[in-house]
Amino acid sequence: MSLASQLVNLLAALLLLIAFAMLSQRRILTLIHLFAWQGAALAASTFIVAYSTGQDHLYFSAVLTVVLKVILIPWVLHRLIDSLNVKWDVETLINIPTTMLLGIGLAIFAFALAEPISQMADTLTRSTLGIALASVLLSFLMMIVRRKAVPQVIGFLAMENGLFLAATSATYGMPLVVELGVALDVLVGTFIFGIFFFHIREQFDSLDIRHMEKLKED
C-alpha cells in the first residue's frame, strides 16, 4: 500500500472516530467543534487524494470544504446558539452506551455492505467506502436519537461529510458543478434551519421537536 493510501485510510478512520465522538457528545459547543474537526479531516483526505491522483478539481472541493465546513458553518452555528442562548446539555432519547452499541452495529453493517463494492473498485481510496457509509449511518442515528433541534441539524450536516467522503472514495469526487451546488445547498440549509429554530422557539418556548407533534389536528 502506498503512503498516500495509508494516510487516506488514517484520516478516514479519524473521521469515523469523530462521528462516534459526536454520537456520544453531551455538550452542544463540543459538538460544533467536533463537526469542524470532521470537516478538517475530510478536507485533508480530499487534498491527499487530489495530490496523489492529479485530479485537479478535488483541490477546489478541499478548499471548499475548509471554507465552508471548518470555518463558515461552525461560525454560523456558534452565532446561532449564542443568540438562541442554548446552554443546556444535549438530551438523548436512549442512553449513551446503548447508542454506542447501536453505532457499532451500524458500522459493522456498513462495512459488510461496502465490502463487495470496494473489491470491484480500483481507486486509491476504495477501502474508505465502508467508513464513509458508516459515518452517514451514524449521522442518521444521531438525528434519530437526539431530541433537540440543533444537534439534529449538526447530524444532518455531518451526514453530508460522510456523503462527500463516499463520493471521493468511490469515484474521486463528483463533478465540480455538483459539488458547488451541494455546498451552496448546505449553506443555505444552515441559514434556513437557523430561521426555523427561532420560529420553533417562538411558538413553543423550547427547541424540543416533540412539541411539533402537537401541531396535528385532533
Added chain:
Amino acid sequence: MDNAPGFAFQILQSVFVVLAAPLVMGWVNQCRARLQNRSAPSLWLPYYTLAKLFHKDAVIARDASPLFRITPYILFGCMWLAAGIVPVLATGLPFAPAADVIALVGVFALARVFAALAAMDIGTSFGGLGARREMLIGFLAEPAMLMTMFTAAFISGSTQLTTIVDTLAHREFAIYPSLAFAALAFLMVLLAENARIPIDNPATHLELTMIHEAMILEYSARHLALIEWAVAIKLFAYMTIGFALFVPWGIAEAGNWAALPLAFAALAFKLAVAGAGLALIEAVLAKMRLLLAPEFLSTAFLLAVLGMLIHFLVSG
C-alpha cells in the same frame, strides 16, 4: 539443558521486573509531584515503604479466614507470572509459550477475583464496597483489553505475545489506523485496571469514592507490602504489554547477550516516557464519578472494536 541461555534470560527478566517495578512507581509519583508543584519524593521511596512494611508485625482480623492470609501471596505470584510471560527484555523466552494473550488476561482476572474475595472475607463495609466496584470495573475492562489484543493478534497472525512482538518489530514501516485505535483503547484500560485517575485515585485513603484502596484497607505489614509490590508489578506489566503491542522496537532475542544493553536502554527510555506521560494524564484529568466509569470503559471497548473492524476493512 539445551535452552540454557533462554532460561538465563527468563530468570534475569523475572528478577529485573520484580526489582525495577517499585522504581517505576517512584518515578510516576515523582513526576506527578513535580507537575502538581509539590516537592517531589525520593525515587526510592517505594522501596523504603516496602522495607518498613516488611519489618512490622502483621495484624489480622479475628474473623479472617485462611483466604485472607494467602491472597497477598497469590496476587504477588500472579503478577510475577504475568511479568514473566510478557516480553519485557527479550522475545522467545521459555515461559512465553505457557500463555498467550488470552491466558494473560486470565491471570490478571485470577488476581482480581482473589483480591475481591479477600476484601469481602473480613466483612467490613469498605471491603465489600471496594470489591463490588472492582468487579464492575473489571468486567467492563476485560473485553476492551481482549479486543485490543486481538487487533494486534490479527495483524501479526498469532495470539502469542512474543510472536506479535517479533512480527511488529521487524515489519516494514506502515501506518496502521487500527493500531492507533487499539493503543488509545489500551491506554484507557491501563488507567482503569491500575486504579489510576480518572477511574480511581491511587493517592487517597479513606475516601468514599475509592476502589482499590477500599479493598486493601484491612491489610497490614508484610501482606500489605506484598500487595503494594504486586500493584507496582502490575503497572509495570501493563506498561510493557503496551510497549510490546505498540512500540516493540529495541527488544532483544533470548540468548542474544549482545543485544541486551540496547534492550535495557530502550526499555528504560520507554518506561521513563510512559511514566511521565501517565503522571501528566493524572495531573490534567479529574477523577470521574463512579457512575461514569462504565461509559469510559465502553468507549474503550468501542475504540478497540473499531480498530479491529478497520483492520479488516483496510486490509481486505
